[in-house]
Amino acid sequence: xxxxxxxxxxxxxxxxxRARHFANLRLPxxxxxYLAPTLCILFVWIYWPLLRSIELSFTEWNMLPTATPxxxxxxxxxxxxxxxxxxxxxMNTVWYVVGLLPLSVVIPxxxxxxxxxxxxxxxxxxxxxxxxxxxxxxxxxxxxxxWLLNRDYGLVNLGLSTLGIDPVSFFxxxxxxxxxxxxxxxxxxxxxxxxxxxxxxxxxxxxxLEAARMDGATEWQITRDIRLPLLSPMILLxxxxxxxxxxxxxxxxxxxxxxxxPLGSTSNIFFLMWKYGFQTFSAGWSATAGVMTFITFGxxxxxxxxxxxxxxxxxx
Amino acid sequence: MTIRFSPKGILTHGTMILLSLTAVVPICxxxxxxxxxxxxxxxxxxxxxxxxxxxxxxxxDAIPMLRMLWNTFVMASATAIAQVLTGxxxxxxxxxxxxxxxxxVQALIxxxxxxxxxxxxxxxxxxxTKLGLLNTITGLVLPNAAAAFAVLLLVNAMRSxxxxxIEAARMDDAGHWRILWQIIVPNLRAPLAxxxxxxxxxxxxxxxxxxxxxxxxxxAVVQIGLQMFMSQEGNQWGPLMAAATLASLxxxxxxxVLHRQIIESFMKSGIK
Numbered sequence: 001x002x003x004x005x006x007x008x009x010x011x012x013x014x015x016x017x018r019a020r021h022f023a024n025l026r027l028p029x030x031x032x033x034y035l036a037p038t039l040c041i042l043f044v045w046i047y048w049p050l051l052r053s054i055e056l057s058f059t060e061w062n063m064l065p066t067a068t069p070x071x072x073x074x075x076x077x078x079x080x081x082x083x084x085x086x087x088x089x090x091m092n093t094v095w096y097v098v099g100l101l102p103l104s105v106v107i108p109x110x111x112x113x114x115x116x117x118x119x120x121x122x123x124x125x126x127x128x129x130x131x132x133x134x135x136x137x138x139x140x141x142x143x144x145x146x147w148l149l150n151r152d153y154g155l156v157n158l159g160l161s162t163l164g165i166d167p168v169s170f171f172x173x174x175x176x177x178x179x180x181x182x183x184x185x186x187x188x189x190x191x192x193x194x195x196x197x198x199x200x201x202x203x204x205x206x207x208x209l210e211a212a213r214m215d216g217a218t219e220w221q222i223t224r225d226i227r228l229p230l231l232s233p234m235i236l237l238x239x240x241x242x243x244x245x246x247x248x249x250x251x252x253x254x255x256x257x258x259x260x261x262p263l264g265s266t267s268n269i270f271f272l273m274w275k276y277g278f279q280t281f282s283a284g285w286s287a288t289a290g291v292m293t294f295i296t297f298g299x300x301x302x303x304x305x306x307x308x309x310x311x312x313x314x315x316x
Numbered sequence: 317m318t319i320r321f322s323p324k325g326i327l328t329h330g331t332m333i334l335l336s337l338t339a340v341v342p343i344c345x346x347x348x349x350x351x352x353x354x355x356x357x358x359x360x361x362x363x364x365x366x367x368x369x370x371x372x373x374x375x376x377d378a379i380p381m382l383r384m385l386w387n388t389f390v391m392a393s394a395t396a397i398a399q400v401l402t403g404x405x406x407x408x409x410x411x412x413x414x415x416x417x418x419x420x421v422q423a424l425i426x427x428x429x430x431x432x433x434x435x436x437x438x439x440x441x442x443x444x445t446k447l448g449l450l451n452t453i454t455g456l457v458l459p460n461a462a463a464a465f466a467v468l469l470l471v472n473a474m475r476s477x478x479x480x481x482i483e484a485a486r487m488d489d490a491g492h493w494r495i496l497w498q499i500i501v502p503n504l505r506a507p508l509a510x511x512x513x514x515x516x517x518x519x520x521x522x523x524x525x526x527x528x529x530x531x532x533x534x535x536a537v538v539q540i541g542l543q544m545f546m547s548q549e550g551n552q553w554g555p556l557m558a559a560a561t562l563a564s565l566x567x568x569x570x571x572x573v574l575h576r577q578i579i580e581s582f583m584k585s586g587i588k
Binding site: 030031032035038039042044045046047048053056063065111115117118122125126128129132133134136137142143144145146147148150158187190192194195196199244248251255256270274277278283286290291293294297298301 | 329335342343358403408410413424430431432433434435437445459461464523524538559560567583
């Protein structure tokens, strides 16, 4: 237990003795007292349940308080890995992420670069407007997109019909429903990502750009050789967020609109965990899917960590 | 207005206008639909031929909307206050002392962010049942009473806090508790306020945990009430849009007043 900076400033003034006096008074438990509320909550509601889930994944349990979990070894893992329902959900999880990337990274990046010279009063208005979906409650987004994309009276299908296109069943068509869910998830994020890219873009030292222009570089060359490399940490961050959390963000829409259907086409791994836990009451299966998901995303997080270290290096 | 009518200016503004419309037209359409009379719900006009609040009256009759809004308000305020308080003391400990295990603790806090709620939900649900927290606001608040992002945000704010001020206070024999409350807190008003607003909005919009914990409309937060209402009423678009408008009104009102600060703090703290 030290308070190094404090002692360092005091010693030149000949106050070392006084400082040591303080140091002796300080109890080593003080920082732990200050940390206690946070640590208690994290342990009770995150880390301990995580361990419990790992334990549950080796058991069979219907969640009734009267029944006790029955140990089944690796049975759950074997069963789940062979289960077509889980394979479909895992594959869909990948599609959710892949589908979200254009909405949360590609389009926002493109828009941010395209509109970088925007100045004046309109700029703040646009900023405020495109951010709105981010703060709207997700269930409200679910309700309103269900209405907008309604097959018979929805605004989108009304628009399509004036173009002479037949009504589209956005939620009932198994080939389409997942992409509809992706769109709703992405709709909430698009403006926010755009603002993040704009902010990162505006911190680029104009000196670099001037120098490149003096050398006769075209705007496209400047974008490709200066802006994109300097934006790469932000690009990586948003890709990471989308990969790690994209499928989780879709849960509300799946739960509230399609319930995983039609034909399981919109189900993903997070939805399946909830379904096993709270619809079919197979706690063991839910926990098993949870542990496998946690490990997979944990590994992905490590990969991104390593990548981002490389990217920042490259920046220097 | 400085819209330059160069091709580049048109492209820039065109892109932003398109993105803005994509963002707000759905929300405007929700509000407009909620104001249409039952007979004109399928109109495609920009403004209802006849503005009526019938749908809102219907919602207040059909579900305990005011009660749910109040529940949500209490839950979101309590969560925000709890996150600020736990974040404050934890951040103080992590920035003021160098102690064995400090680094590990900070990593443990940061990593908690990576654990998906769906992975811990069953043990959490079982624990809440045992503690009698089903259908209670306390149950909704407790697991969210501390948040990694709150701690990390305040750690950053405190790191940039001028050391000399704290040292001067220590010379006056001020204890840590007093330093935290009388020196640091008043000087960190801005980050504390933005953290509070951010936590309030996130808690207001929380869906998953209430979905597990709340089974009765009377105890519901508005997100779950809306979900229950939707499964009951199916395609009653007018009342549904009125309920959805009511559920988003408080956050939209806060946003209307504080939009600049909210955007700023969302961008600083990441997405989750």
